[in-house]
Amino acid sequence: MIKVGxxxxxxxxxGELLRILVGHPEAEIAYVHSTSNAGNPVYSVHKDLVGDVDMDFASEYHFDIDVVFICSGHGHSRSFVEGNDIPDSVKIIDLSNDYRLKEDSDGFVYGLPELNKKAIKGAMKIANPGCFATAIQLGMLPLAANGSIIDHVHVNAITGSTGAGQNPTATSHFSWRNNNISIYKAFNHQHLGEIGESISQLQSGFNxxxxxxxxxxxxxxxxxxxLYTKCEASEEEVKQWYLDFYQKAAFTHVLDKAPDMKMVVNTNKCLVHVEKHGDDVLITSCIDNLVKGASGQAIHNMNLMFDLEETSGLKLKSLGF
Known part of the structure; x- marks a missing residue:
């Protein structure tokens, strides 16, 4: 069994990570560390885990484990890694944005399996992609692989409130969020950097x-x-690019019809659809922000790092209604 911290x-x-780990046939949770909840039962915070995780939040951590998942807020992961003497034998999967960009990576491999599977398999340290970055990149990679992003890419993407974290804020508490939508960080979202680096990895000179x-x-x-952008290829050609690119992908599927978001919620799937409108290609890409966009993808990376079946513990189903 893989011992997990x-x-x-x-x-x-x-919480999403733990929900997946309790059903993973090859993983064993060694401890769940929390500074703010130390000594309290894990199910006191993650209430759906009552009867599944019979342990308290730990006040201390150790490295007598095989892999550590860092679920701390952005900016804290680097402090944790640099402030601890983590043995070389312990694999690290970081879910923050601290190590995603190449200039900040310090040996971390960018953990988008559809792009970097071979590198992930041989890695000791993984920088898990951002949620928006995951959905947008999976919508763009086949175009980039065929050198066909020749104009600006326009993206409109809507996300659920869990993307803002667990602590309530002025824009995430129920009375503000309910029956409401709003735009934020237009044109300068923090995930744009990692998206650009991944696209450049496939399409040299992408600018x-x-x-x-x-x-x-x-x-x-x-x-x-x-997403939409200009594309000179026919609809049939573009669809074939996507089918070919994701032919062996464990969780990304190309559909004949545009997906509904409910089809992916609570799963590790990304569903993609492509269609042409005149000179523009329209791509629809949807994921669960906490599963495929965070914890499920982290488990996928763990499976690859330990040479397990990619789908181990991740055969999750959406509600479907």
Whole structure:
């Protein structure tokens, strides 16, 4: 069994991680560390885990484990890694944005399996992609692989309230979020850097702007992204690019019809649809922000790092209604 330690265990991503780990046939949770909830039962925060995780949040952590997942807030992961003498034998999967960009990576491999599977398999340290970045990149990679992003890419994507973290804020508490949507960080979202680096990895010399409009949705989980850009290829050619690129992908599927977001919520799937409108290609890409966009993808990376079946512990089903 793979012994797992979880740092920053009281947040949404940690809760989702634990929900998946309790059903993983090859993983054993060694501890769940939390500074703010030390000594309290894990189910006191993650209430759905009553009867599944019979342990308290730990006040201390150790490295007599095989892998540590860092679910701390952005900016805290680097302090944790640099402030501890983590043995070389312990694999690290970081869910923050501290190590995602190449200039900040310090040996961390960018953990998008559809792009970097081979590197992930041989890695000791993984920087898990951002949620918006995951949905948008999976919508763009086949175009980039065929050198066909020749103009600006326009993106409108809406996300659930869990993307803002567990602590209530002025834009995430129920009375504001319910029956409401709003735009934020237009054109300068923090995930644009990692998206650009991944696209450049496949399309050398990529220098087009990604004009991204993120939207806060009045629901809890999911990301629904619509992308469009000019494309000279026919609809049949573009569809074949996507089918070929994701032919062996464990969780990304190309559909004949545009997906509904509910089809991916509570799963590790990304569903993609492509269609042409005149000179423009429209791509729809949707994921669960906490699963495929965070904790499920982290488990996928763990499976690859330990040479397990990719789908181990991740055969999750959406509600479907």
């Amino acid at each position: 979880v740092i920053g265990g009281a947040g949404y991503t940690a 087009q702007k990604i004009k991204f409009l993120p939207v806060r949705g009045n629901f809890t989980k999911g990301i629904f992204a619509c």
